[in-house]
Amino acid sequence: MKKDLQDEKLTMVTKEFKVSDTDFKQLETLLTKYVTALKENINSRFEDALSVLKAFDIFNPVSLPERTDTEFRDYGVTSLESLMESFYPNIEQDEKNEIVTEWNKIKYNMVEWKKLIIDDNNNSSDLSKTQMMLKMMLMRKTDFCNFFPHIIELADICQSMPVSNAWPERGASSIKRIKTRLRSSLKQDMIMTLMNVSINGPSTGDSQQVTEKAVKRWRSEKDRRKLPKQKPNNRTNESEGAQEM
Template sequence: MDAGSGKLLKVIRDKMQELIPMQDKLSPVTEKQEEAFTKQIFYPLLSAVLEQLETMFPDSDFLEHYTVFDRSFWPEDCGGIVDYHGQEDIKALADHLPFTHAEEAVEEWTVLKQVAVLATCKKSPYSLMIKLLETSLVQGYPNLSKIASVGLIIPVSRADCERGFSTLNRVKTELRGSLLANNLNSLLAVTMEGKTPEDFDFNKVCMSWASLKNRQINVNK
């Protein structure tokens, strides 16, 4: 978190203390308090978040193209307008991503629009993109599936990156500087996303590791 963000959070905390006195924190929120919260805290915080996103992702046009997956923005007309809707956005996304083919992606998009209503009942960009990651649709729309997978993992903050660097500093110490990349990635994944020690089955893991090959010492040789 940079200095500007820290200062903003301090201002927000101070405002919250002013709006909700200690004796009223357990009382129902009044309409006046709710209005003051919206104007003095919610809107400034929302503006700050949007500003951070624009700073972190200066290529805003790239993110805007992903709105094409939001069915609520699709035209209601089933004629010529809907046939061409989104083609420029899909082409722009495919051109931006080196592992997709723009012409094939546009062709896939033309077909997908006809079955989008049947594929998902929610007019949400996430529901349509998640559907594109299902096995049956991945095979039929390989380029759109890749585009959707990128859209679903775009971070909205630097917290995950900073968490990853902090974990890396804890795992790869000076005494473990010779760790191979694969082993280091596995350790980071277990540390960050693995189960807690209370829920982890150590016996099962030890038995699995021991069964990989014969680890007994042959004393007869």
């Protein structure tokens, strides 16, 4: 701000806008307090979740050692125990052992996928290496859910975690636009469909081509036959009136 006020191009605009060194000092102090309070608020809000988020790093292929390394055998077990405490708090010890066994088996598959992910220099996707590993696991969800049900579920949970609140806010705004007071009887499947169109669909200006195509398709269809207008039957009306009398 101080640099902008000293810009010669803005002299005509800011010649009457005088800011002293004391004012700049107050603004700097206010900004420092704001950033500090924001950091404390974020830490207090997500402090309990930091250990869980860190534990999900076991799906990062960069951290995964090779199967010939000595640390490969015990890799990820400690983090897996942290995830089990968060998402499976009431399971028995036998089931915990089953989850550890699932992890020790799927690690060998992850080593093979690691080579594909890291060696893929032509990858044009914006996904991180962890997201690519999770995507490979979930692409095989149908086959792997019978052999690694808990690990696939944990991968699904990790993949579904939002990295910001932008998407939830967009979803809330979309529901407000779609499910108004006069449309409160919409079912869940219809709401999900309309939300998908509202969030992921083209903007109003970009849908002109689709609209024109729909109109041409509608006009190209043959005319529907109109039903002839039926004249009222006087005899029927007279007989109904006589019965009522």
